Amino acid sequence: MTWVTGADGSAYGVTNLPYGVFVHGEREPRIGVRVGDFVLDLAGAEAAGLVLAAGALGRPTLNAFMALGRPQWTAVRQRLTELLTDPAHRAAVEPLLVPLGEVRLLLPFEVADYVDFYSSEHHAANVGQIFRPGQPPLLPNWRHLPIGYHGRAGTVVVSGTPVTRPCGQRPGPEGPTYGPSARLDIEAEVGFVVGVPSPLGSRVSVDDFADHVFGVVLVNDWSARDIQAWEYQPLGPFLGKSFATSVSAWVTPLDALADAFRPGPKQDPPVADYLRDVPHLGLDLRLQVEWNGERVSEPPFATMYWTPAQQLAHLTVNGASLRTGDLYASGTVSGPERGQVGSFLELTWGGAEPVKLDGGTRTFLEDGDTVTITATAPGPDGTTVALGEVTGTILPAR
Amino acid sequence: MTWVTGADGSAYGVTNLPYGVFVHGEREPRIGVRVGDFVLDLAGAEAAGLVLAAGALGRPTLNAFMALGRPQWTAVRQRLTELLTDPAHRAAVEPLLVPLGEVRLLLPFEVADYVDFYSSEHHAANVGQIFRPGQPPLLPNWRHLPIGYHGRAGTVVVSGTPVTRPCGQRPGPEGPTYGPSARLDIEAEVGFVVGVPSPLGSRVSVDDFADHVFGVVLVNDWSARDIQAWEYQPLGPFLGKSFATSVSAWVTPLDALADAFRPGPKQDPPVADYLRDVPHLGLDLRLQVEWNGERVSEPPFATMYWTPAQQLAHLTVNGASLRTGDLYASGTVSGPERGQVGSFLELTWGGAEPVKLDGGTRTFLEDGDTVTITATAPGPDGTTVALGEVTGTILPAR
Structure with missing residues (x-):
């Protein structure tokens, strides 16, 4: 159960949480995670100390985050689930949610081979x-x-x-x-x-x-x-x-x-x-x-x-x-x-x-x-x- | 005719001047150009203002330099020829020559496709x-x-x-x-x-x-x-x-x-x-x-x-x-x-x-x-x- 409006029961609920890279307004491209019809700004979340990922979430592609390895991927996912389900985090996290309709999505990772x-x-x-x-x-x-x-x-x-x-x-x-x-x-x-x-x-x-x-x-x-x-x-x-x-x-x-x-x-x-x-x-x-x-x-x-x-x-x-x-x-x-x-x-x-x-x-x-x-x-x-x-x-x- | 010892008449004379990336001693990988049995440190040459290439020569691969385009490639080559042939430049340039035997050569460019x-x-x-x-x-x-x-x-x-x-x-x-x-x-x-x-x-x-x-x-x-x-x-x-x-x-x-x-x-x-x-x-x-x-x-x-x-x-x-x-x-x-x-x-x-x-x-x-x-x-x-x-x-x- 998430406090994010409309996400529960959707196919983009908190059991999904896919990663992408988005542009919103004039800001630089940044990593986000989708929940319901919102994108959570993970660059903002990491900068605010809400989630820790060795600075990898403040990049314009997923590559640095993907290079961290499974223990870090799992830890970040668990933390995101916590942030999006525990109402105690709502006040801090909600300002970082951007409506999906307002963003432009980019190629999420730099393709190697x-x-x-x-x-x-x-x-x-x-x-x-x-x-x-x-x-x-x-x-x-x-x-x-x-x-x-x-x-x-x-x-x-x-x-x-x-x-x-x-x-x-x-x-x-x-x-x-x-x-x-x-x-x-x-x-x-x-x-x-x-x-x-x-x-x-x-x-x-x-x-x-x-x-x-x-x-x-x-x-x-x-x-x-x-x-x-x-x-x-x-x-x-x-x-x-x-x-x-x-x-x-x-x-x-x-x-x-x-x-x-x-x-x-x-x-x-x-x-x-x-x-x-x-x-x-x-x-x-x-x-x-x-x-x-x-x-x-x-x-x-x-x-x-x-x-x-x-x-x-x-x-x-x-x-x-x-x-x-x-x-x-x-x-x-x-x-x-x-x-x-x-x-x-x-x-x-x-x-x-x-x-x-x-x-x-x-x-x-x-x-x-x-x-x-x-x-x-x-x-x-x-x-x-x-x-x-x-x-x-x-x-x-x- | 170059003032670089042994380069004239070799197949690596000043009509050749191939580019590479080398490591010398404890220094970071840098771009060089080969002349005779020496490598001219181009990162050092650009830092000293001897050659201008929009900072692209101070990188660990040739990619930024290669992206500049033919007019810049030709201009840099002409300037390098000048530096290596005009004895007036010898005093400034010679300290930037590294014997080939002292360097380790790296993959010179990041391969895209x-x-x-x-x-x-x-x-x-x-x-x-x-x-x-x-x-x-x-x-x-x-x-x-x-x-x-x-x-x-x-x-x-x-x-x-x-x-x-x-x-x-x-x-x-x-x-x-x-x-x-x-x-x-x-x-x-x-x-x-x-x-x-x-x-x-x-x-x-x-x-x-x-x-x-x-x-x-x-x-x-x-x-x-x-x-x-x-x-x-x-x-x-x-x-x-x-x-x-x-x-x-x-x-x-x-x-x-x-x-x-x-x-x-x-x-x-x-x-x-x-x-x-x-x-x-x-x-x-x-x-x-x-x-x-x-x-x-x-x-x-x-x-x-x-x-x-x-x-x-x-x-x-x-x-x-x-x-x-x-x-x-x-x-x-x-x-x-x-x-x-x-x-x-x-x-x-x-x-x-x-x-x-x-x-x-x-x-x-x-x-x-x-x-x-x-x-x-x-x-x-x-x-x-x-x-x-x-x-x-x-x-x-x-």
Whole structure:
């Protein structure tokens, strides 16, 4: 129970408390935590001595705070819960609450490296059937390791940033042509943000996931399917992805998702030792994809084949170091049903089966289209925890 | 002609002047410029008012200086040339020279995004023949666009950093096995360092290459061929590359290479408009690869099919932004002859044709092996400009 007006019973109650970076009026960007429809100014709270975090809350990104590590993350969260629930603190804390409608939200952390995985079996199988009909839908390596690749960290943008339709080379019957992508798509994903780094030459065990990962964002990994199809052999996606990747403005701390961990799907064949996580836990996050305001899909994150702990162990098994601000995303989240897919490539089966929308039909994204991805997770005592939305609108190609 | 002892006639004369970051004694890391076998302390020079660069030379990385742009880069270079050639400045400048043997060189810039291209036709064709015998050596897209992908920026290390042999999943007749890479390789490359950023949604024209690119480093993109072979379908290389990428400690400014630009190979079919660079100029850099002190290859950078200006235009044609510190590498540099290849995969034809070394034979890298890549370029008036070496020694897997 919080004294903050309207927060109790909302999906942004005191069991949630996601972190972000906001601008209010003329003041410098600062860290805040969301409660109900307010943002608590944490720079102000730390300056007033209400919460202690080694000065890390007085910065314009979450990186310094994320680098402090789990004991500090937990201590700050406990203190914030105390401040927001004990009426004795109301007089001191309430002046630091800013209405959400008055702030502008910024990219909450400086992205170090961005890795994108490909960990939904349904998504990988759908893509395999669409692009390689008549062949086994999954490649031989897929069940042995979490396939992944590096994306462009410099074009990770915060939710709400417009996305300009990219130009590039598109395949054609008489060779490639240059122009705006005609198959612009989304990928609904969940991203994990690394707080605590690891040294070069060392490995992060599946058991150490929660020591390194600070929290979770929603991700829309915008994809130009025509550009991607022409360029991606043999070294993988490049310009078909690198024009923009949107992330939610709120980073949900892992602690807020403690009640959302669920056993993941059985893995067969058995995985290599370094990937064996006992217990084998995924997250019961329920995504919703809205296309111009109409809900077109509900991807279930609990169906992901590879867990975030396995992804992190794989990412570092070769000795690759982690840095504060590393972001790794799950890959497109797709469940077994058509209404559970995380891309329009799948929703329209390669564009062959248009969907009804806006009184017409759609295959891929048109200029002016808006896509919003939201998600909820089970919280303690039957409550619901919302993840911050990730939204973006398509601008015409330049 | 410089008054610096021993610098005239060396490949680090005043026509070179590469930038780096060094530690000397107990002092903080600082920017320096190499002349002969000395490093000129540029933080000290700027503090003394000998050179002006908006305070950017008093930093522990080159990023702030690289962000200033070409007019400032040229002005500082002209001033440094003046200081190092006019005997009138000797008394003020000489105390700021530190013997190279007394310094430790650090990673000279903070890497933003790292992109690796694949722009040597001979390399791509060799790899095609080794991995897809009997099929066309080049894929259909190869002559239409510079194939590239993103690598891991966080594991770019400075020359001299030991490289721990990575572990991972390797393909086997009865499925993958886990263990140290048994096919550890090099990739001799040339890297381009971006100084001036570009905004999201805009393109950088081939004509604007020199406005954005500050300089050149040598790159060894260490590669675990067995890990790479198993993981790379369908999204490209990941752990087979991400354990380490070494770069030279010296960044050679483009101005030092003004005499090294040469027309690149004729491109057929004609390239898309956004890739058409007139004149179409590559760089006459002559690389040397030494394996445990024996020269095993001399890759000629002038044979690269795609030029660095084309690579930059391609990288941004989809509107991807550039950041100061972005590094893009050429891909393995291989010429038409066996003695001109930039990888041991090619030198030993997939390991099938061992080379003689150290009184025995080698296919891939063994623990304790050292590889050093150097390069020279033609300078003005018949002089030679050396690029800083990139070297590394293999440590056993942990």
